[in-house]
Amino acid sequence: MRPIKLFQSSGFRIAFTFTLVFLLAASIAGATAFSIIGEELVKRHERVLASDYETLRSTFLAGGLTDLSEAVAAHAAASRNHESVYLLLDPGSAKIAGNIDAAPSVSTPQMVPAKELGLNADFGYFIQRGVVGGNALVVGSSAEDISELQEIFVEGSLWAFVVLIAISLSGAVFLSHRMNRRIEVIQNTLESVADGKFDAQIPATGGGDDIDRLSEIINSTVSRLGTSVESVRQISNDISHDLKTPLNRLRIIMEEAFEKQAAGEPVAGEIEEAIGEISRIIGTFDALLRIAQIESGARKARFADVDLATILENIAEFYSTLVEDEGMKLEVQIERPLIVHGDRELLSQLFANLIENALRHCPGGSVITCSLASKDSLAVASVCDNGPGIPENERDNVLRRLYRLETSRTTPGSGLGLSMVNAIADLHHATLSLEDNKPGLCVTSRFPLVGLKDL
Ligand SMILES: Nc1ncnc2c1ncn2[C@@H]1O[C@H](COP(=O)(O)OP(=O)(O)O)[C@@H](O)[C@H]1O
Ligand SMILES: [Mg+2]
Numbered sequence: 001m002r003p004i005k006l007f008q009s010s011g012f013r014i015a016f017t018f019t020l021v022f023l024l025a026a027s028i029a030g031a032t033a034f035s036i037i038g039e040e041l042v043k044r045h046e047r048v049l050a051s052d053y054e055t056l057r058s059t060f061l062a063g064g065l066t067d068l069s070e071a072v073a074a075h076a077a078a079s080r081n082h083e084s085v086y087l088l089l090d091p092g093s094a095k096i097a098g099n100i101d102a103a104p105s106v107s108t109p110q111m112v113p114a115k116e117l118g119l120n121a122d123f124g125y126f127i128q129r130g131v132v133g134g135n136a137l138v139v140g141s142s143a144e145d146i147s148e149l150q151e152i153f154v155e156g157s158l159w160a161f162v163v164l165i166a167i168s169l170s171g172a173v174f175l176s177h178r179m180n181r182r183i184e185v186i187q188n189t190l191e192s193v194a195d196g197k198f199d200a201q202i203p204a205t206g207g208g209d210d211i212d213r214l215s216e217i218i219n220s221t222v223s224r225l226g227t228s229v230e231s232v233r234q235i236s237n238d239i240s241h242d243l244k245t246p247l248n249r250l251r252i253i254m255e256e257a258f259e260k261q262a263a264g265e266p267v268a269g270e271i272e273e274a275i276g277e278i279s280r281i282i283g284t285f286d287a288l289l290r291i292a293q294i295e296s297g298a299r300k301a302r303f304a305d306v307d308l309a310t311i312l313e314n315i316a317e318f319y320s321t322l323v324e325d326e327g328m329k330l331e332v333q334i335e336r337p338l339i340v341h342g343d344r345e346l347l348s349q350l351f352a353n354l355i356e357n358a359l360r361h362c363p364g365g366s367v368i369t370c371s372l373a374s375k376d377s378l379a380v381a382s383v384c385d386n387g388p389g390i391p392e393n394e395r396d397n398v399l400r401r402l403y404r405l406e407t408s409r410t411t412p413g414s415g416l417g418l419s420m421v422n423a424i425a426d427l428h429h430a431t432l433s434l435e436d437n438k439p440g441l442c443v444t445s446r447f448p449l450v451g452l453k454d455l
Contacts, residue, residue, distance in 0.1 A: 011179030015172030023164060027157070034153050041146050045126040046109055052084070052139045053128050060132045065096075068132065072097040082119055085127075087138040096135065103129060103138040111143055123147040182211055186218065198226025235401055239288065242402040242415070243281065250277045280414070287416040288401065294423040299343050305450050306344045308379050309336030309372055315351040316370045319359070327364035330355075333371040338379040340447040342428045350424045353417040354383035354443050360411055362387025362440070377449050384442035395434040421445075 006012050056075070060068040072088045076099035079085070087098035095101060101118045109128040114121035117140065124147075127140040185202060192200035200222065202215035257270035293299065316332045323330040340347075351370070358368045362385045369384045390398055390405065397403050399422045404415040421443070425432040430447040 006173065006176055009176035009180050012172045012176035015168060015175045019165065019168035019172065022168070023161065026160065026164065030153065030157055030160075034149070037149060038146060041149065042126075045141050045143065048141055049109055049126055049128045049139055052141075053130060053137065056086075056137060056139065057130070057132055060137075065133060065135065068135075068137075069097040072137075082121070083142050083144075085117060085119075085125060085138070085140040085142075087136075089136040089138075091134045093136070098138070100138075100140075103127060103136075103140070105129060112140075179211075182206065186211075186215060189222075190218070193222050193225075198222060198229060238400065238402045243284070246277055246281050246284075250274055250281075253277065284402075284414045284416065287414060287420065291401065291416065291420050291423050294346065294420070294427055297427065299346060299427065302343050303341055304344075305339050306342055306347065307337040308340050308342075308347065308381060308447065309334050309338050311344060311347050312351050312370055312372050312381060315348050315355065319352070319355045323355075323359065323368060326359055328359065328362065329367045331367060331369045333369070333373075335373045338372060338374055339450040340379055340428065341450050342447070346424045346427070350421050350445070351381070351383065353421050357417055357443075358383065358385040358387065358441075360413060361408060366440070374449060379447040379449050380444060381447070382442055382444040384437045384440060386437060386440035389436060389439055389441045390434060392436070398434070399432075418443075 007016075052075070056068060056071055059071045069088055072086045075084065076086045076097065079099060082099060085098070085100045087100050087103050088096040089103075090096055102116070104112055104116050104127070106112065106127055106129050109126060111124040112127050113124050117125055117127075119125075121142070121144070123142060123144045125140040125142055127138060129136060129138045131137070182205060185205075189200045189202045201219045204212045204215060206212045253270050253274045257267040257274070260267050260270065313332065313334055313336075316330060320330055355368060355370070358366070362368075366385050366387045369382070371384070372379065372381045374380070388407070394405060398405065398415075398418050401419045402415040403419075404413060422432055425445045428447055430445045432443070432445050435442045435444060
């Protein structure tokens with residue numbers, strides 16, 4: 001065990017601080033108890049002295065100096081080991097009777113050292129002195145009990161301190177070891193995470209204590225981090241993979257143009273084709289950047305209460321001629337107004353992408369239905385068609401960037417429409433579901449409603 005490491009452990013520091021606080025509290029409590037008991041003992045001594053003195057004084061009042069000196073001598077003889085001391089001095093300060101030879105002149109009862117009474121002891125005496133018929137009468141009682149109490153208290157406290165410190169220090173060492181072990185587990189787990197192992201988890205060992213709670217938070221953060229790192233990895237893979245195709249196409253076009261030019265043939269067609277390919281690549285990048293911007297949440301600053309019904313109605317109206325031109329039919333069933341908190345432009349984009357998908361991926365004669373209704377304080381917006389639909393096992397995949405069904409390889413598009421729809425729905429705390437319209441596809445988004453009111 002390295003001492004510095006031990007003292008650096010928070011478990012040890014807490015236990016050590018607690019020990020100090022406890023010792024301080026114990027000392028205050030002990031000192032208070034000692035002073036209360038001490039005061040009580042002093043009062044008792046004073047009471048005994050006063051009654052002794054009074055008894056002797058009344059003896060003098062009743063029987064004169066002879067009786068008093070006899071009584072003093074008797075009391076002195078009865079006191080073994082100088083537990084009580086008595087002294088009677090005549091007006092010339094010569095000793096008449098008593099078991100001590102000298103006494104200081106004290107006006108009020110007080111403690112004096114044994115030395116001043118001519119006694120050899122290391123404790124003091126409570127002394128009361130008065131004048132009785134011109135003679136000095138001194139009574140005193142030994143304060144040995146108080147010094148004994150003091151000794152017992154000091155010795156007891158010392159032992160208590162030693163035992164307390166020993167127990168607390170062992171507790172502190174135990175606690176710090178236990179805490180260090182748990183912190184080491186957390187440290188090792190986080191080191192694994194730093195090495196890219198996002199499935200590393202801290203085991204719970206403390207029966208739900210604060211470190212367990214912290215571990216739970218770290219575990220869920222790490223697993224969320226793992227999911228985002230995995231999705232970023234997936235996205236960059238997809239992007240690099242999918243952008244290779246148009247770039248390869250571009251290279252083939254340019255090679256053809258190069259060959260044609262070498263043969264003296266016109267290359268305007270190839271250049272036009274190349275420009276078209278480049279525009280599509282730029283379009284893909286623009287859409288990717290837009291999705292990233294939506295996902296970053298920066299657009300939230302533009303959120304306002306908007307009527308989803310008006311937005312869907314305007315978009316449906318905008319596409320109505322296009323739908324007719326494609327030989328399809330557009331049906332609109334809208335309950336209004338339905339107010340949600342969001343970005344008008346992004347919500348328009350969401351519906352536009354869905355209608356465009358139906359237009360793009362369904363054959364002529366298909367029917368596109370846009371519907372909006374409120375249900376359980378949600379605005380439920382659907383864009384459905386009766387086209388080929390999306391197989392159930394592909395419905396999660398089509399939400400990925402650049403993912404397109406094999407059957408759509410020949411249809412124009414970049415595979416970013418539904419990713420954008422997903423990002424917009426997410427930003428609005430809306431849930432998105434792709435369902436089978438039997439036949440066809442139904443894309444439904446459910447938005448939290450702000451309230452039903454007239455705009
Ligand atoms: N309404 C639809 N009907 C059938 N398939 C669809 C529909 N909408 C989307 N899809 C499929 O999902 C894929 C992803 O859609 P999307 O992300 O909008 O990309 P894009 O439309 O550019 O191909 C499409 O390529 C298509 O295969
Ligand atoms: Mg699309």
